[in-house]
Amino acid sequence: AHLLVSAPVISIPEAIEIDITGVEAGTTIRVSDITLPEGVEAVTDAEEDVVNVVDEASIAVDVPEPEAGAEAADEAEAPAEAE
Template identity: 55%
Template sequence: MSNPTLVAQTRSEFGKGAARRARRAGLVPGVLYGHGGDPVHVDLPAHELFLAVRGQKNALLELVIEGKKQLALVKEVQRHPVSRDLLHADFLAVKAGEVVDVEVPVSIIGESAAGTQHTQEEFALLVKAPATAIPESIEVDITGIEAGTAVRVADVTFPEGVVSELDPETVVVTVSEEVVEVEEEEAPAEAAEESAE
């Protein structure tokens, strides 16, 4: 699947006033950094950027800056707390064969053994992954796991080329006996009346 391509304009004006003007013009201020170079300040088309990052963590884009193409990993997006409009974006410049540090969401699949319940302890794992092959999620299969079991980082099967530098003993999911809430029976109405006398 090809990465979304956005044409970015280099920005020479800074500050809140310049940012407001950019947003009024349908642009989102951003900064591209990495590879030891000076940060490059850019303005990007708001709608195209919104579509590119919607529902995605670690989105990889191709930015066209002054005619040159640059792969860029979205590191952070700031949104308006009410309207959810994009306010600012930070990008990390990457190369096709480069390995990057990213947080990838954990996805629990399967059902643990009958009469058990699971508790997710880690919702994302810090991993090293190829910039062009960052997984959308890391699946942790709990099918048939019995109560009293902890699934640790060492037990997780990572996609090819993806490794975690977390402590292998870090617990990702625990499985315990299902807690059944017993509803207390209501006392008979007569008993309630007697106690009221």
């Protein structure tokens, strides 16, 4: 999700951090839950979801298997050592 903000040029934050330490899985953080720096206003609707907290067990990670020839090609490209 994106959070659009409005601020004077000298007040534009480099980043907006949201601390989720101790927040339980299943929690949704909305724009209205975020404390913005002074002079910065949210343009995004206050009820818009910005963060959905999930636990690692519920995330399916799809790690692609390397191709059979990929390792051999990498080894063939390695420079030969001088004896």
